Amino acid sequence: MDASAVTELKGALEAERERLVAEIEEYEREGQETLSDVSGENNYRDHMADQGSATFARELDMTLEGQARESLAQIDRALTRIDEGTYGTCARCGAAIPRERLEAVPEAELCVSCKEREESV
Ligand SMILES: [Zn+2]
Numbered sequence: 001m002d003a004s005a006v007t008e009l010k011g012a013l014e015a016e017r018e019r020l021v022a023e024i025e026e027y028e029r030e031g032q033e034t035l036s037d038v039s040g041e042n043n044y045r046d047h048m049a050d051q052g053s054a055t056f057a058r059e060l061d062m063t064l065e066g067q068a069r070e071s072l073a074q075i076d077r078a079l080t081r082i083d084e085g086t087y088g089t090c091a092r093c094g095a096a097i098p099r100e101r102l103e104a105v106p107e108a109e110l111c112v113s114c115k116e117r118e119e120s121v
Contacts, residue, residue, distance in 0.1 A: 016071075017075045078106060
């Protein structure tokens with residue numbers, strides 16, 4: 001893959017990375033607020049109702065936060081591979097990952113056939 005394509009994809013990865021870092025920070029901040037709300041000095045009945053919805057919201061946030069962290073880790077690995085010069089090749093079989101695939105999924109680590117094999121296991 002030519003250097004300008006890598007530079008372009010690196011830009012996309014860095015932009016996505018920034019977005020995810022901001023998103024995770026937001027979840028962390030919300031999580032702290034939720035926890036302090038739940039432990040607040042509300043009266044008992046309100047407290048129970050709040051706790052239920054707050055717990056649900058927190059669980060949803062934690063799921064989304066987990067997904068964001070996983071995406072962030074993938075992007076970090078992709079950026080590392082760019083630095084190492086191994087970006088754009090399949091981490092499993094070493095085949096070149098098609099540029100169209102990288103444009104759709106810049107953090108892709110596997111070629112399509114390895115990815116499909118992994119998902120079918
Ligand atoms: Zn492969």
